[in-house]
Amino acid sequence: KIAIYPLVFTIIIYFWGFRGEELGIGFVVFASPGAIAGFAMAKAMDNDSELAANIIVISTLLSVVTLSFGIFLLKAFKLI
Numbered sequence: 625k626i627a628i629y630p631l632v633f634t635i636i637i638y639f640w641g642f643r644g645e646e647l648g649i650g651f652v653v654f655a656s657p658g659a660i661a662g663f664a665m666a667k668a669m670d671n672d673s674e675l676a677a678n679i680i681v682i683s684t685l686l687s688v689v690t691l692s693f694g695i696f697l698l699k700a701f702k703l704i
Contacts, residue, residue, distance in 0.1 A: 626686045630655035630694055638703070648695070648704040655690050657683035 633654040634647065642650060658680045666676040698704045 625658065626655065626683055626690050630690060634694070634698075644704055648698060651694055651698060652691065655687060655694055657687040 630651055634651045637650040638647060660680060663673055663676045663680060667673040695704070
């Protein structure tokens with residue numbers, strides 16, 4: 625989710641005609657980490673809440689790199 629979603633959906637919204645701030649916002653939305661609500665749902669349903677917590681932590685840490693690199697690329701190509 626952290627690497628493929630932002631790439632695919634940013635390309636799609638670019639071809640839909642979004643530019644500037646709208647393109648940047650779209651990228652950030654798709655590059656955001658997993659929702660913390662997933663942990664609460666896993667715990668409430670007696671599922672693997674530890675796995676859900678690990679997914680949230682890893683996706684949050686990786687999103688720092690993905691967001692920084694993606695914004696750098698969008699600015700380098702003068703899309704935002």
